Each structure stands twice: as structure tokens, then as C-alpha cells.
Amino acid sequence: MTTLHTDTAQSKPRQRIPLISVVAVVFVAIWLVTAGFPFLWTAWGSFKVEADFFSRIDWTFALSGENTTRQTGGPFTLGGYQGAWIDQAFWKATLNTAIVTVFVTTLSLILGTLGGYALARSGRRYAFWLLMVALVFRAMPHITLVSGYLMPFFEWNIWGTLPTTIIVLVAINQPFTLWMLHSFFLSIPKDLDESAMVDGCTRLQAFRLVIVPVMWPGIITTGLFSFLLAYNDFAVGAMLLSQENQTMIPKITSFMGSIEQEGNIMFAVSAVVSATVPLFLLVMFFQRQIVGGLTAGAVKG
Amino acid sequence: MAEIHLKNVSRRWHNFTAVDDLTLQIPDREFLVLLGPSGCGKSTTMRMIAGLEDVSSGEIWMGGKLMNHLEPKDRDVSMVFQSYGLYPNMTVYENIRFPLKIRGIPASEHKQRVMKAAEMVELTPFLDRRPAALSGGQRQRVALARAIVREPNCFLMDEPLSNLDAKLRVSTRAQIANLHHALKTTTIYVTHDQVEAMTLADRVVVMKGGIAQQVGKPMEIYDRPANTFVASFIGSPAMNLIDGDIADGTFSNPYLTVSGLPHAARGPVTLGFRAEDVSVVSEGGNLSAPVYSVENLGDSTMFAIKGAHDDLISLKADKTARMAIGETVHAHVPAAACHVFDRESGLRIDGFDNQAVA
Secondary structure (H helix, E strand, C coil), X not given: CHHXXXXXXXXXXXXXXXXXXXXXXXXXXXXXXXXXXXXXXXXXXXXXXXXXXXXXXXXXXXXXXXXXXXXXXXXCCCHHHHXXXXXXXXXXXXXXXXXXXXHHHHXXXXXXXXXXXXXXXXXXXXXXHHHHHHHXXXXXXHHHHHHHHHHHHHHCCCCECHHHHHHHHHHHHHHHHHHHHHHHHHCCCHHHHHHHHHHCCCHHHHHHHXXXXXXXXXXXXXXXXXXXXXXXXXXXXXXXXXXXXXCHHHHHHHHHHCCCCCCHHHHHXXXXXXXXXHHHHHHHHHHHHHHHHHHHXXXXX | CCCEEEEEEEEEECCEEEEEEEEEEECCCCEEEEECCCCCCHHHHHHHHHCCCCCCEEXXXXXXXXXXXXXXXXXCEEEECCXXXXXXXXXXXXXXXXXXHHCCCCHHHHHHHHHHHHXXXXXXXXXXXXXXXXXXXXXXXXXXXXXXXXXXXXXXXXXXXXXXCHHHHHHHHHHHHHHHHHHCCEEEEEECCHHHHHHHCCEEEEEECCEEEEEECHHHHHHCCCEHHHHHHCCCCCCEEEEEEEECCEXXXXXXXXXXXXXXXXXXXXXXXXXXXXXXXXXXXXXXXEEEEEEECXXXXXXXXXXXXXXXXXXXXXXXXXXXXXXXXXXXXXXXXXXXXXXXXXXXXXXXXXXXXX
């Protein structure tokens, strides 16, 4: 088969392109459906009632919305959203998530740029070992770190609050930001800092006025990853936050974990959709910077 | 405007010495070239003057002030880097203006000074562009303009031409020579290209292994190299160096005999002479050997013969000279064009007449 194809391709090179494109298009289509379907299905289902979306009788109820029509008078309902956002105060979790992500991203970037820059420009051997230690910490499961923190936090009476969680998330995230920004800084030639310093800058001015502006793609990419870590965090938030301070992801879990109650599971579904939409928008908005940033770090200039 | 004085300056890392006990007096307005192969310590020397590298021992004085512990920004030098070191996020205008801005020079002066600097390096049409939209030569001119815009004590140039192609190198070299003539600022210039050194320098420092081998005017170094290293580094092609023995003013080895040398030395020496001082003759002469290679350079023809250690000895002949490889070439090496070096140490041995001058 293969030989035959190669022969045809060689004698008539024109035919080769359509065949490969067809295979590629089919493959991409399958992949797209596999990857995208669960999200679309969840988004669709979030406007139904539990009896439809989790129907044990007929799965097509989720499409037709029979029970939804019977219970609410229309094929779509905002019941899940209303329950989650208003009755269960999901807006508070959203607000908490916003606070946590903003602070985690900002702090991670401040510490990461300064530290990454210092490590990239230091010629000392310990710079290498610091990065290695950072890697070890990064490799550990988050939960091992959190369980270690738990006791002292109780004793100092700082358990359950947002600042505590922010500090822990920044600490967990720092090895990654250090590594990432370190490699970005390495890709910026040392001549740039040096010419800034000869031109009259202090080290810090050279960093602020010359290096950081060149580094924007790298900072945005790293910031985005930090943001995602904080946004998607479950382990830390679930362990360290009290009920009223919970962020979105632990909150969603608590919807599902609570005792079977009609409609409650739909709160979780609509909360999941609510939590996913900002991510889509964010990635679409920053896609150019992300790709630019990733390749800028990968190829040493 | 300032004179620069290096006193016994050294730079060491652990057990490696990059610059070893270098002492240099650079008068105001001089164009000094540090010349040497890579790793000879020339760039390190410049970076110590700029303050980008710590001084392990010794002192650097500039305009009567000790510089050792000053930050680069407080030394009032400007530097041109091999890789240009331009700020990619700024336009050409902003790049040139950056030193003025950061040093708090009144904003009212900026425009006029930037324009003047840009004019000197013929960059006026490109002021709105970013470095990425410039050619290599234009980028290097931006770096030059940024260096001259604030009229510092001293210019430092670290191999500014080595990233340019051959043609641009010649024109930018001329531009640098012209700038120095116009501004008369003390300039220290690092290069591994002896042509740049010869054409630009008031004085040249030839370095090797962190040690200054010879300091002098280009022609002095060309005419009287202090040792075999300098002899083999300066000139294109490099000076021919031939091992042999000297006795009673006569140098001899299997294919070359030079008599009438004004040297009292006896024993094993290295004889040096330049390809262009040789005259290729059809008969006789004091050198004869089989031709190893023939190179037509257009204005002349180079014959190479093989020395004792497989090194090539080049002889410059008229452009009409024709010879086949393997034929025996005869040449006359005049005694007056010969340099004699100690074979062991490589140091120059002066003849009677030279000693009198020295």
C-alpha cells in the first residue's frame, strides 16, 4: 500500500497534497470534537434542570429539555446560575478568586523578574544550585507543602484567610516563575544592561528602563501561567481557606460534595461554565503574546 | 577630556589571570588600540576601564580621579559594543537620546544634540526607525551616535567593526577615524584585526596572555617588533620567521643565507623578514627553495615555500611573475630588512645601528 502511494505521489506530485490534507482535516476534526465536545456539552447542559442533564431514563432529554420545559415552562433555564451565583453566593467565591489571582500574579511577577534577572546575570555557581533547589520544590506535589504549613497556620491563627493562601500560592509558584523568567533573561544579551549602565543607569534603572520593556512578552506569558495556577488551584484553597473565604474551584467541589439535593448538582455545572468562560476569553486575548513569549524563551537570541 | 592611567592593573579569576600587571599611560586625546588574539585580555582591560569588570589589583586613574570603585555611570565614559547593544524597543532617536535623558541633561538641549550626533554619523533619515529595521552598519552607527552624543571623557570601543562585512568595515573605520579627528576625545579601541590597529591608532598595545607585549606607534611596531609574537601578528601577510644559526653577522640555514647582519649574537636565532622586502630573482640570490604554492593577488603574486617546521614562508613578487608549483624559486633577502630574535625567548636582538638609535 505504502509503496503504491509513494509511486503515485512521485509520478503525479499534484495528487499527493489533497490526500494528505484530507487525512489532516479529518484528524483535526476528530480531535477538535473530542477536545471541544465536553465543554460544549457542559455549557449546553448548564441551562437545563438536573432531571434532564443527568437523566437516567433517556439521555436525549438533555437535548430536548423535556423536564426543563415541564418544571420551568421553557426549554432553557437560568436556574442553575441563579442558584449558584445568588443563593449559594458564588459571586463571593468569584471575588475571592479575583483577589487571589491578582495578588498571586503580581507578587509572583515582582519576585520572579527580580530573582530571575539576578540569577541570569550572576556568574556565581550558587545561582545554578538555587535554580536546582527551586526545581525540586516545583516537582513536589502541592499537597505535601500545604500539609506542612497547616499546623503553624492554625497555631498562629492565620488559617482560613486569603492573604495566607496568597503567600502559599506565591511560594509554590515561585520556582516556576523563576525558571521561566530566568531563561527569558538569559536570552537578552548582557550587552544591553551593560550599555545601559555605561549610558548612566544604575543596575536597577537598567533593569527597569531597558530590560523590562524588552521582556514584556516573557513577563506576560509567565504572568498568565501564574494567573492560571492561582485560578485553577484546588489543593491549596481547599485546605487553607475557611468556608466563607473559598475561591471558585473549591466552591464548585463543595457544591458537588454536599448531600444529594435536587438542583444542587446543577449549581456545580453552571459554576463550572462560569469559571471556564473567562479562561477562554483570556487565552484568546493573549494568544499572540503567549506564543511570542514561549518561542522567545525557547530560541536563544 | 581626560588622560587615563593604569597602574599595575590585574584581573584574576580563581587561578586564571586575564590581565597581568598592566601599566599604561594614555594621554588626553590619544587613540589607543588594544590589539591581540581572542583571550589575550584586551576586552577585559577595556571593561575594567568602563567599570563593567572588577579590578583584582592595581589602580585605574582617569582625569586625576581614582576609578577603581566607581560605578560605570559615574565614570563618564561611553562605550560601543560589538553587538551594538541598542535598545530594541526604542527608535533610533530615543536610543541616541537615552544617555542624555538618564543623566538628567535639560530636555531643551536634547533635540539639538541628538540631531548633531546623528548628522555626524549620517543617520538623520533613519531617526524614526527601530533598530530591527536597520542594517548592521546603520546599527553600529546608532551605537556610535549614542556614544558621542554626550561628549564623555573617553570612548571605549569593543571590536565595533567585527560584525560588519568587509566593505562596510572599511567605510565605518574611516568614519571612526574622522570622528576622532573631529571630537579629539581620548579613545580606547579593542580589536583583533591588525589592519584596524594600524590604520586607526596613535599608539598600539599588542597583548598576549594578559601581558602587553609591545606598546608603540603603529609604524614602530611594524618596523621593530619587540618579539616573534608581535612580528607574527602585525602585517599582512605576517612576518616570515625562519629558524637558523647566526655567527659573525651571517645567518644561515639550509635554504637561506643572509650575510652582513649588524648583529653580534651567535648561536640559534629566529630570523624575521617581510614578504614585501624580498625581491624574487631569476638567478642567484640568497634564498632558494621549491615553490609550495602560488597565489595571484592581482597587484602582486605571492610565492610560498615551506620552512623547516612546515610553516609557510611567503615571498612577494611582481604581478607578472609566473612559476609552477615545485619549481625552485630564487630570491634575495636584503640584510637591512631582517629582524633577529632569540630562538628561546623570542625577544628581539638589536643590531649595532639600532642599538645606537635606541
